[in-house]
Amino acid sequence: MRALPSVLAQQLRLGALAAQQGAPALLAALSGSQAQQARHSSELAIRGLDALKSGPGGRSSVSGVTATVFGCSGFLARYVANVLGNSGGQLVLPYRCDDTDVQHLRVMGDLGQVVMLPDFSIRDDDAVRRALSRSNVVINCVGAAQETWNYKFEEVHIEWPARLARLIKEAGHVERVIHLSALGAEPDAPSRRLRTKAAGDEVIREELGPLATIFKPAVMTGTEDKFFNAIASLAKRTPFFPLIDGGRTRMQPVWVRDVAAAIMNSLKTYDSLGQTYYLAGPDVMSVVEQVAFVFATIREKNTSLPMPAAAASLMARTWDWLGTSTPLRGPTMFTSDYIAELKGNYTLPSGVLSFEHLDVKPHKVTEGLPIEYLRHYRSGGYDFGSLAEEQPVGGPGFGHPGSARGPSS
Structure with a gap:
């Protein structure tokens, strides 16, 4: 049998x-x-x-x-x-x-x-x-x-x-x-x-x-998510990334x-x-550190620039009006309420x-599987992208003579 x-x-x-x-x-x-x-x-x-x-x-x-x-x-x-x-x-x-x-x-x-x-x-x-x-x-x-x-x-x-x-x-x-x-x-x-x-x-x-x-x-x-995805999307679509009050908020x-x-x-x-x-x-990270991490992960030059909260709030008024008066909605990161929220710090109480x-x-949200989705924002696909030095980067077999290697992430 x-x-x-x-x-x-x-x-x-x-x-x-x-x-x-x-x-x-x-x-x-x-x-x-x-x-x-x-x-x-x-x-x-x-x-x-x-x-x-x-x-x-x-x-x-x-x-x-x-x-x-x-x-x-x-x-x-x-x-x-x-x-x-x-x-x-x-x-x-x-x-x-x-x-x-x-x-x-x-x-x-x-x-x-x-x-x-x-x-x-x-x-x-x-x-x-x-x-x-x-x-x-x-x-x-x-x-x-x-x-x-x-x-x-x-x-x-x-x-x-x-x-x-x-x-x-x-x-x-x-x-x-x-x-x-x-x-x-x-x-x-x-x-x-x-x-x-x-x-x-x-x-x-x-x-x-x-x-x-x-x-x-x-x-x-x-x-x-609407956090790292939002940062990466703006990094790919806009000439610079605004850091409200320098991105000091800790999370x-x-x-x-x-x-x-x-x-x-x-x-x-x-x-x-x-x-x-x-x-x-x-991990406790400030907004400026989070933005720098996303830019490094998607292998793009960090184009973030500080912006005063007062100036950001003025710009946000248009988005606020559109969001509350029409079916249109702007980025959550550029509403008056979110800009006000950045005045606090959001870490674990004792x-x-x-x-x-x-x-x-x-x-950790900065390594391994939790950030796998971010790598697909890299120009040309998962194995491509550019560094801050604007040199082409790729995985094995994709490198160019004299080019720098990309970060391990």
Whole structure:
């Protein structure tokens, strides 16, 4: 008789072990990624979950979690949806944008595990009730980087959390709420965006209490970000890059995948209920250092120049008017509110809960996979580009006699 394939033979052996000695022996026999996968769905700290679970864990299982992700078309939400879907969670994804803007979310979970709710509005109580009707986890990623003619900061950051909290309490069956804020969101913050976010955080705390967990991530980087991508895009399209007040503002950028991992881990412990987590990367960088890093990574001459905040604010008035009076929007980095925001510093406060309390080690945002997307801004493609000395640079086989080698990044 032909021997069974090794994977099938191992599964049969583990099944027999579980029947003879129980689940503890089975978990002990599992190793590496298999053990992680088995624990992934079984450790979620949601009451009554065991009765809803099915399968050994992982994407093709049913974890028992039904999570409504508001703001699902945004940057962070797609990564949160992905980690929930890979653990066997069912996703309810309300959206108001075009279908093509959310089509990537349809494959975040297994077949039948992703429910799309089109034509959603945060102003429609009935639409919110429908989105919440079967969920035991709610994740609020709704936020605005700049005001538009349709939505102001106060409505998005204060009125919406208040409505959501009221309808969650009315539903009565939601077990966990994750609310996304921002590092620097304080009542005395220099920008209205951050002040309104702080007010929204307070609404969530008052209305939902220990049901909610609040996350305050630093500016996030990643393939679809509006931070390093915005700098690189302007570097390629404009003759110079303006540094507001010389780029002195200090930040701690964080990789979006680390934030998603922290959110997932918070669902694995009851200790996170009612807590606020501040998430920042390992490196503190000023804006001028961030801009210099992007120019070096895309292998372009650094054309940044200092610009007084007063002059930038005058120029921003046109963009402000266009953004709030017409469907057009200018760069977020050149709105009056963002220029005001640059008067502060956004680094990790001392004595707060952070990544280490959720067993996540954050990656550096200046090397490896977190900056892979930036390399594709290089002129001519991934292996080309120019240095500050304006000498041609390429990878192996692309060099020119006497030319300088490019940076390893």
